[in-house]
Amino acid sequence: MSETYHVETIETVETPETFAFTAENRKRAEAVIAKYPAGRQRSAVMPLLDLAQRQAGWLSRDAMDCVAGMLGMPPIKVYEVATFYTMYNLKPVGRLHVQICTNISCWLRGAPEIVRAAKDVLGVAFGETTADGAATLSEVECLGACANAPVMQVNDDLYEDLTYDTAKAVLEALLKGEAPPFGSQTGRRGSCPCKGATTLKELAGEHAAAESAPAPKAKTAKSAKAGKETS
Amino acid sequence: MPKLTIDGLEVEVPAGTSVLQAAEELGIEIPRFCYHPRLPVAANCRMCLVEIEKVPKPVASCAQPVGEGMVVKTNSPAALQARKNVMELLLINHPLDCPICDQGGECDLQDQAVAYGKDKGRYIEEKRAVTEKYLGPLIKTAMTRCIHCTRCVRFLTEIAGVPELGMVNRGEHAEITTYVERALTSELSGNIVDLCPVGALTSKPYAFTARPWELKKTESIDVLDAVGSNIRIDTRGNQVMRVLPRLHEDVNEEWLGDKSRAAIDGLAKRRLDTPYVRRDGQLRPATWAEAFAAIEAGLSGLKGAEIAAIAGDLADAESMFALKLLMQALGSPNLDCRQDGAALDPKVSASWRFNTGIAGIEQADALLIVGSNPRIEAPVLNARIRKRVLKGGFKVATVGVKTDLTYAAQHLGDGVEAFQAVVDGENPFFDVLKTAERPMIVLGMGALARADGARILGAARHLAEKAGLVKDGWNGFNVLHTAAARVGGLEIGFVPGKGGLDTRGILKAAAAGKVKAVWLLGADQLPTNPLDSAFVIYQGHHGDVGAQVADVILPGAAYTEKDGTYVNTEGRVQRAQRAVFPPGEAREDWKILRAASEVLGHVLPFDSLDALRDALAAAVPAFATPDAAAPGAWGDFGEAGALDAALGPLGSAVSNYYMTDPISRASPTMAACTLEIIEAGNARTGTHG
Ligand code: SF4
Ligand code: FES
Numbered sequence A: 001m002s003e004t005y006h007v008e009t010i011e012t013v014e015t016p017e018t019f020a021f022t023a024e025n026r027k028r029a030e031a032v033i034a035k036y037p038a039g040r041q042r043s044a045v046m047p048l049l050d051l052a053q054r055q056a057g058w059l060s061r062d063a064m065d066c067v068a069g070m071l072g073m074p075p076i077k078v079y080e081v082a083t084f085y086t087m088y089n090l091k092p093v094g095r096l097h098v099q100i101c102t103n104i105s106c107w108l109r110g111a112p113e114i115v116r117a118a119k120d121v122l123g124v125a126f127g128e129t130t131a132d133g134a135a136t137l138s139e140v141e142c143l144g145a146c147a148n149a150p151v152m153q154v155n156d157d158l159y160e161d162l163t164y165d166t167a168k169a170v171l172e173a174l175l176k177g178e179a180p181p182f183g184s185q186t187g188r189r190g191s192c193p194c195k196g197a198t199t200l201k202e203l204a205g206e207h208a209a210a211e212s213a214p215a216p217k218a219k220t221a222k223s224a225k226a227g228k229e230t231s
Numbered sequence B: 001m002p003k004l005t006i007d008g009l010e011v012e013v014p015a016g017t018s019v020l021q022a023a024e025e026l027g028i029e030i031p032r033f034c035y036h037p038r039l040p041v042a043a044n045c046r047m048c049l050v051e052i053e054k055v056p057k058p059v060a061s062c063a064q065p066v067g068e069g070m071v072v073k074t075n076s077p078a079a080l081q082a083r084k085n086v087m088e089l090l091l092i093n094h095p096l097d098c099p100i101c102d103q104g105g106e107c108d109l110q111d112q113a114v115a116y117g118k119d120k121g122r123y124i125e126e127k128r129a130v131t132e133k134y135l136g137p138l139i140k141t142a143m144t145r146c147i148h149c150t151r152c153v154r155f156l157t158e159i160a161g162v163p164e165l166g167m168v169n170r171g172e173h174a175e176i177t178t179y180v181e182r183a184l185t186s187e188l189s190g191n192i193v194d195l196c197p198v199g200a201l202t203s204k205p206y207a208f209t210a211r212p213w214e215l216k217k218t219e220s221i222d223v224l225d226a227v228g229s230n231i232r233i234d235t236r237g238n239q240v241m242r243v244l245p246r247l248h249e250d251v252n253e254e255w256l257g258d259k260s261r262a263a264i265d266g267l268a269k270r271r272l273d274t275p276y277v278r279r280d281g282q283l284r285p286a287t288w289a290e291a292f293a294a295i296e297a298g299l300s301g302l303k304g305a306e307i308a309a310i311a312g313d314l315a316d317a318e319s320m321f322a323l324k325l326l327m328q329a330l331g332s333p334n335l336d337c338r339q340d341g342a343a344l345d346p347k348v349s350a351s352w353r354f355n356t357g358i359a360g361i362e363q364a365d366a367l368l369i370v371g372s373n374p375r376i377e378a379p380v381l382n383a384r385i386r387k388r389v390l391k392g393g394f395k396v397a398t399v400g401v402k403t404d405l406t407y408a409a410q411h412l413g414d415g416v417e418a419f420q421a422v423v424d425g426e427n428p429f430f431d432v433l434k435t436a437e438r439p440m441i442v443l444g445m446g447a448l449a450r451a452d453g454a455r456i457l458g459a460a461r462h463l464a465e466k467a468g469l470v471k472d473g474w475n476g477f478n479v480l481h482t483a484a485a486r487v488g489g490l491e492i493g494f495v496p497g498k499g500g501l502d503t504r505g506i507l508k509a510a511a512a513g514k515v516k517a518v519w520l521l522g523a524d525q526l527p528t529n530p531l532d533s534a535f536v537i538y539q540g541h542h543g544d545v546g547a548q549v550a551d552v553i554l555p556g557a558a559y560t561e562k563d564g565t566y567v568n569t570e571g572r573v574q575r576a577q578r579a580v581f582p583p584g585e586a587r588e589d590w591k592i593l594r595a596a597s598e599v600l601g602h603v604l605p606f607d608s609l610d611a612l613r614d615a616l617a618a619a620v621p622a623f624a625t626p627d628a629a630a631p632g633a634w635g636d637f638g639e640a641g642a643l644d645a646a647l648g649p650l651g652s653a654v655s656n657y658y659m660t661d662p663i664s665r666a667s668p669t670m671a672a673c674t675l676e677i678i679e680a681g682n683a684r685t686g687t688h689g
């Protein structure tokens, strides 16, 4: 048998300040809760945690307790949810939360290069935040955009079809406060094969003709819709 | 009902039964870790895999409902191989530390690894280790051993109703934790030690003290509340090492309260292990002969009416019966087994029993709790109420100080006015009771031990009759006792005889010098100042309140040290068995009384426990049929009259669950629970007092 162990510990960060929803967010939270039938308020736990995270940047235990209180849930059940999903940050993160997928599809398509680019630009390792608090780098599992691998997520936006150079460019622009277009960085659309459509070409052609908007727009629409659903 | 074939045997079971349960019907055992018949199904360990014909992959039998015509193979090569693989996966991160693990020798994982595992592991990579968690004074953790079956989480969430454990993170990083590193606050938390199939959760007080195969196991009855939970006392030499629950579907199912489980270290502390006689104002060790001589001298010349006896909460029925006969022989009518002065009517058996029965709670459809907090007075019984609540269609209301009972209950008010309103039909809950098919009321000692207890009892009877709580085939009138001895004492008639005094009367008369000698049979729960000038004989096992005022101390046996009969709150007669011998000079209580009777010149008519039990059964037929519980006979009981709101809110008779009797008061573990659970909780919420 193996002689070595890696030790699993739960890291909790002490928060000096207490959490409370702002009046505006409280209204939003109440609107979310109202979507669920009486007695099923617990279903609102994920959107409420998300809202709390958007407000504070991360989820302190106090924020989780606050959500538990609003939903009449035992706090431990909220901790279970919050620790299960990697989208919830249980430690403070930088202004930019850079999450790079190293799961199999992205890895096969060059994720290590993207990791290298991020480390070069930010100068930190996974799990670390830059000294100025500008960015936190995280390694994550599948971001659900495998077809456009390799993929990096920064805050709410996905940057796809990356290379070392494009990843670097995106990050540098973001650090400067610019807003580089998100979505596929090669302009690929509809997740078609990278060398162009091989089947249903006619349909693809029709589709492309019908849609005159530039490539990244499709992504903007999708992202905006997803955003609306969660907040 | 679907019919299926398991290992070539046909079986017909109700739809919805799982394949695992159907196999059990046939006596075929399928290994399992996460499945537990009393917990919701989680199906996360995969140990119960079986092969089902026409299904391409092995199936988790605990979560697979039976289907018509299913053909199941539990020991085909494919099923065995699947289990072997699961076992190998489970052992990847499980440490091979059985020699230093308290679960060793009674570990499901160990046993099943032998039965279904491979002879060696192939895993050579890094293992995972998990930091220990703090769960309070009762539960020790070794979380590296956890196999994430979530039995502990499901128990606390579903059965105990105090969801404080959870599984955080996921996959390789999953951990069982409270997250906040605080003691569990459930009174039933110790049960997760029994449920944990591995050595991740073990008993803290018992840690590293014994191996299961060294222990002698004695089946007995718990006396630290009035539920009469069935227990197994594990001993080594003359020491009680641990107490575990024993299955009794009608009483405790397979659960046990934390006090009953962990107060046993109090059995070795503050013990009275030799007789004492007070000389020159000082209690001094004495011989039995000297003690008896002192009693003879103390009682000589006293008239019967000047002598009294009070039985405490842990007394066994045999010794109460013997003491009653002795008092009768001495001509004393002054005896009582209600040391708290509870206004229980000794004449009508229905007035003091939990007539519905503990299992009967599951049939009820409405419940009113008055002056009781079953969560701390009888945690196991409270779990039964919660079980009924979870099934739905059950309305619960309480009158008394508001507390968290672990289930939703409508709070009708703190004081007797609220109760009176229900009795008078002014509170809508009266109609709930009235229209329910099987309504019940639970009256606690918090109501009956008050000065207006007899009137509360009368009002409750009135309500029972008016709202139809008692009808053909249903008796919904219940008294929840807190003392294990109480119902036995009432059955025996350890109550004032003709013209005799009850506890309050005895104390008053003793203070006035009219009662000159009092025999306390383990009575520690009463004000002792009035006894200062009386001649007090204390017969019991702990140097607690009663022993301090004694003039003669007769060292008796604790419940683990004698064969004794106890009657639980339902009226169920159960026999406790001796697991160890009493310490030093201490003796079984009936023997002490038999010996004393000889010295006092009134020899009791039995020389053996069997003869005593025969005499008891002849006098009180209920004692002839152990383990039967039936509702008592209905009658006229309680007093009429206004309830006294000035006496304040109706509380519980128990203020600190962990310390209710001489044994738990002497227990260091219970002291730790008081500090780390109750006081820490008070400090957190700022609700002192
Ligand atoms: S601690 Fe024990 S009971 Fe709880 S999940 Fe782990 S193995 Fe199961
Ligand atoms: S594997 Fe990277 S997004 Fe799915």
Ligand code: FES
Pocket: B031, B032, B033, B034, B035, B042, B043, B044, B045, B046, B047, B048, B049, B060, B061, B062, B063
């Ligand atoms: S017992 Fe069936 S999956 Fe655990």
